[in-house]
Amino acid sequence: MGAHVSFKVLGPLAVTAGETTVPIGGGRQRTILALLLLTPGRVVPVDTMVDAVWNSNPPPTARTQVAICVAALRKLFKAADVTEDVIVTAHPGYVLHTAGHRFDSVEFADLVQAAEQAAKDGELPLAAQLYTQALQLWRGPAFAGVYGQLIEDEAARLEEHRLNAYDDSTLVRLELGQHQELIPELAAMVREHQLRERTRHHLMLAQYRSGRRADAMETYRDARDHFIEELGIDPGPDLNELHDAILRDDPALAAAAPAEERRPAPVAPAVPSELPPEVPSFTGRxxxxxxxxxxxxxxxxxxxxxxxxxxxxxxxxxxxxxxxxxxxxxxxxxxxxxxxxxxxxxxxxxxxxxxxxxxxxxxxxxxxxxxxxxxxxxxxxxxxxxxxxxxxxxxxxxxxxxxxxxxxxxxxxxxxxxxxxxxxxxxxxxxxxxxxxxxLGLLSEDEGIELLTAIVGKARIAPARADAARLVELCDRLPLALRIAAARLASKPHWTVRYLVNRLTDERRRLDELSQGESRVRASLALSYRYLNEDAARLLRRLGLLDVPDFTAWAAAAVLNKEVLDAERIVEDLVDAQFLEVVSVDATGQLRYRFHTLVRLYAAERARQEETEPDRLAATTRFLRTFLTIAEEADRREHGGHGTGVHSAVQRRRIDSFLMDELLTVPLAWYEAERLALVASVRQAARAGEAELAWDLTVCASAFFGTRSYTDDWRACCEVALEAARAVGDLRGQGAMLFGLGALELIYSRLENAASYLEKALHFYTEAGEDHGRAMALRSLGQGDRMRGDSDSAVARFTEALPLFRQVGNRTGEVHTLHNMAESELDRGNVDSALTFALTAVELEESGAPDTRNLAQALYRLGLVRLAEGELAAAEASFLRAVRIVKEKADMIGLAYALLGLGETRLAQGETQLAEATLTDAMEIADDCRSRLVAGRVGLVLGEVNRRLGRNDTARAMLRTAQESFAAVGASGWEQRAEEALGALVG
Structure with a gap:
């Protein structure tokens, strides 16, 4: 979980993430962040930012420069270990997320409100304490050093709240009898704010109650002089009345008896009331x-x-x-x-x-x-x-x-x-x-008519009961469909029930979908569709051709062949016309839109009727090619070099670099946001015979699927893309998808299945002359050999793969092979050779993309080598660094392995109980990921932990379970180790 952010505006603008200061850059960044902080959780339009930064005289590139500043701010937060997006794009600008973050201005307001309530309840000591806490949040003038009319207005507003809170706090403290302590700070406050009558009033009262009657009168005379000089008027009635009361020593001015110290009342348990509004006109049931x-x-x-x-x-x-x-x-x-x-x-x-x-x-x-x-x-x-x-x-x-x-x-x-x-x-x-x-079953006829009556009114339904009964049947007595029909009638007072029945009876309006309520949608959409402008109507039709559950503006740009900003404007036209709805702001800060299912059906119908087949094909192909272009770039940015696989010859589309940077600030976040759309697009490409698009999209997403354990999605994509590749005789595509299926079997430690898929992949890659694919297949076959305990075969495979990766320039594949060679050499007892491979892998990966999953794997292998050397501190450092990376990537299998290594190291350090806790975590993760090989390896070490703790029965059970796990996946080498450990325990 990343660091929470604390925003401080009650003084110079300051931001911290956990214990780390976030260094906000120049004036533009500070102004933009300050504008977002004026209304956290609400959208600040880009135009507002432009006006504030350039004082209503912006350059032509102002909007772009604002976007650059926002991107820079996002990178600062990511660099400070803030995993969730703080600033997200939200039409027509940006919004600062509030969830999980702290705002000193909000804390100040909450504390002041609580203090006011405590004072009303007579809890004066608590009120004084809360006011003090609130005022201590101030470090100087609000938004000090940030300029702009909006910001300066907000700073003035906050300053007024501070002064009011101070005066309220002073009143409470006077009631508590703290008049003598208050005089110095009140005197200083009066000198700073000469015309604040309430503050002077409190100073005079404190002076009088402290026996300094003459000083109180002097304070009044000083006030009178300033008011006449500055404003040309006398002080107000409150000061005058206090002056007169002091002159006559009014007993009412005497200090109240010191209040008995009271503990703050315990906070009562919160009583939530979260039920959403009732469904209007609920009937029946x-x-x-x-x-x-x-x-x-x-x-x-x-x-x-x-x-x-x-x-x-x-x-x-x-x-x-x-x-x-x-x-x-x-x-x-x-x-x-x-x-x-x-x-x-x-x-x-x-x-x-x-x-x-x-x-x-x-x-x-x-x-x-x-x-x-x-x-x-x-x-x-x-x-x-x-x-x-x-x-x-x-x-x-x-x-x-x-x-x-x-x-x-x-x-x-x-x-x-x-x-x-x-x-x-x-x-x-x-x-x-x-x-x-x-x-729940369907409504009865009477209940259906009752629902219509509740929404439309008795005056229209009662005289037409027979027609109403027919309408209930046409709507299949389904409440959702009935509500749609009733709402239509209610909005059209000149329509009779029979008129709507006739419209629904007509096949052109009802069609086959009527039983699911679709006729009403089609009719209403047709009426609205007429009034769309040409671009909006075209976009509606073409979006209806896509199978994705939701999308962002880049998808609209692709089907229209327009720039993203232009497409986004047209998308918003469809939102305004109720054809699209905004689902959310995704992890990349993009607005996500979607159709309701029936609207999508209507849009696709319009496309079939109004777009030519070449135009329909061109629109969907542009979308799929754009998807592939972004996905490949995301894979490359996450893993460096070639990314993680063999790619097709499909022509990529040109995409604005700024958009690409905005989408892929965190590549895995983009994949997460687009996962469902990507799976749907692979299926659509395969059905359309676009085999290369289908299998290449799958290749690009494979590392993400593996990292986030979306193995069902991965398998589904591989299978449908494999069939598409077979249908057109695409050798490279078949090799790529067979390789993916083999990699999946390795994850589940189904080693025989994995070897079968990978051998077939190697055959297709060899037949196609694809050296990159051959290298990947050989490397994975080597991994399977090592998992079975055949280290000699594994090293031979890796040795054959390594020069091929170097030949094609795939640094990621080279690093992966090197650290696998390190572990294999370690299995063979060649510690020096293993160290050479492990260090080379880490150094090579560190020279590329930072903190990759591949680096975590290399660090894990280096940790194993250091552990074998007895360099326990170095081993622990490697494992801990690997843990941090895989946690950030949400790579659960990787986390299980890293914790396994860390647990082994702690056991070697003699920290048996800490090792047990670490290994228990690793076991839970391995079980969740259904990896019997990892679970078996963790069980081996836990067996040793229990033996050292004198729990031999538990140790024996652990080792037998580990042995069963190894046998289930065909890992004979590891099975032998478990048997040896059991034998040693018995002995």
Whole structure:
């Protein structure tokens, strides 16, 4: 997890990430960052930035220079170990993300608000403490050293808040009897702000209560002189009244008796209320609501256990609406609050939300400060369940896909209630009471008519009941489709029900999709489509040809063959016309857009009818070629040189370097954002017979798929691209995809399958005269040999591959081969030779791209060699550096290996318990990644750990499990080691 950022504007602009100062550069960068800090979390238009930086007199390149400044700021944050994007692109400018970051201006406002509330509640010592904390955040004038009218206005506003907070703080301290301590600082404040009457009022009162009556009168005379000189008026009534009260020694001016010291009241547990708005005009589902009432019935409340309900049914059937409806009805039974989360289990365009993320939000909702939320999932679960143990909270988990998503979110005990919605029956989920398992079917005719009446009105539906019944049937009694039809009627008061029925009955408007509600969409879209300008209509049609779930502006530019900025403007036209929606801002800071499914179908239909076949083909090909161009560059930037594979002869497209830099600031982040689109595009290219595009896209993404353990995606892409390559007789393509499938089998340690695929890949590469591919296949075959324990064969393969990598100039492949040779030589007992190979690999990789996955692998092998030499400190340093890199890359297999090496080193250092903890982490990761080879190797070392700790039975069990793992993957050499370790243990 990267460092959190702290932004300080209450003084000179300063930024820190963790303990590291982020060096914000020249005036332009500081101005742009300051503008973003004026409204964190909200979009600042580029035009606003241009005006602020150049004072309304910008050069022609102003917008580009703003973008350069933003890119420079992003790089500064990345260099400071900030893994999440701080500044993201958001039309028509940029936005500063607030999640997880600190803002001293926000902290100041929160502390002042808390102090005001404490003062109202009579908690004066607490109020004074909070005011002091707030004022201590100030280090000088706000935004000192940053200029521009907007920034200077905000600085003035913040300064006024500071002065008001100081005056409020002074009043509290006067009430606490601290008049003598206040006089020096009040006198200094008055000298700095001669015309602030309230501050003078407090100084006079403090002086009077301290027995300095004459000084108080002098303070008043000084005020009067300044007001007349500066403003030509006398002081206001408050100062005059205080002056008169001092003259007559008014008893009301006496200091109050010192307040009894009071401890701040304990913070009450937060009571969340997170239910989304109810579905408008909810109707029907009487029986289902009654069944759910069992969750809070007498029997349920009598039991000291959590109740659990489940609502299942098809898409669009109304599961979420029913859950929210019941939740509002039942809310009064849950004084501890209501938590709600959409788990996105069946969202076509979004990955299911992990319990880890939901727990973070839930814990904050339950009152846990952000900095106290644990990183570990199990720790989050434990804390969550502890907080719920004594509370009665309703938890609604909407749109769950699997029981695994739900399980960590279930309370452990107590009087809470969980209501889950899902398309899956979730047999593992035990509902209680049993009648709380509710399956939704279609609406009845009466319920459908009731829904129409609720939205359209009784005056229009009642006289046309027969037509309304027909409409319900045409909408297949599906709530989603009925709501679409009813909304159409409600928006068209001059339409009769029969008129809409006639429109839906007509095949031209209804077609086959009516049962899923598509006729209404087509009709309404046709009416709106007419008014699109030519470019927008063309873009709509061509985007409809793409199979991607969502996209960014570069995709629109590709299908239109326009510049990105021009395409983005047209995309926004479609957003305004309700044809597209903005999904999110992705990890690269780009806005992601998507169609609803029915809109995409309509757009594709328009393309087939209005675009020629050559134009349709050209648009999709441009998109796929653009995708390939960016993907190859991302792979190259991440891994250097050739990237990680053999590429096709497909002509790449020219892409603006600024756009490429913006997209690929963090190449893996771009791959993450485009993963689903990339998989869909490989399938589309394969179906279209564009074999080279299909397999080359797969090659470009292979390292990413492996690093992030998206092995299912990798396999699917390899398989469909392989079939496409076979269909056209593409030897290089077949070799590349067989190589990918072999690499996948190596990951799962299925060594015989891996060797079969890789031998076939070597054959195709050899037949095609592809030396680069031959080198890759030989290297991977060598890896398989080494994993089986045949180090001699492995070294022979690596020795044959190494000159081929050097011949084609693939530094990444050369480094990978060198560090594999190092480990193989180590297996053979040749420590000096192994050290030479390992050092060469590290030095060569360090000369290229920084902190690559390949470097982590080279460091791992170097660590093994250092460990074998007995250079334990050097070994630990290598492993720790490898751990840092693979964590940053989210390379879980790599992390398991790096932790394995680190655990072995700590064991050699005599730190047995620390070694056990490290190796246990490695084992959990290996199990999660389903790598039996890694799990076996970790088990070997854990066996030794347990032996040293005197736990021989545990050690024996560990070694036998390791032996079974090695046997399952055909790693005979490692299996023999496990057998020897068992024999030594028995002896």
């Amino acid at each position: 009487t029986e289902e609501l009654a069944a759910l009432e069992s969750l809070v019935g007498d029997d349920a409340q009598a039991q000291a256990t959590t109740t659990v309900g489940l609502i299942t049914g098809a898409a669009g059937i109304g599961k979420s609406g029913l859950a929210i409806r019941w939740a509002f009805r039942a809310a009064e039974h849950f004084p501890g609050g209501q938590l709600f989360a959409d788990l996105c289990g069946y969202d076509e365009h979004r990955e299911p939300v992990r319990a880890h993320e939901i727990l973070s939000r839930f814990l904050r909702s339950l009152g846990v400060p952000g900095e106290q939320v644990p990183d570990d999932l199990e720790e989050r679960v434990a804390l969550y369940r502890s907080l719920l143990a004594d509370r009665r909270v309703l938890i609604v988990l909407d749109n769950a896909r699997t029981y695994a998503q739900v399980r960590p979110l279930l309370p452990g005990s107590g009087h809470c209630c969980v209501l889950v919605t899902s398309r899956d029956q979730m047999e593992e989920l035990v509902t209680w009471p049993s009648q709380a398992r509710v399956h």
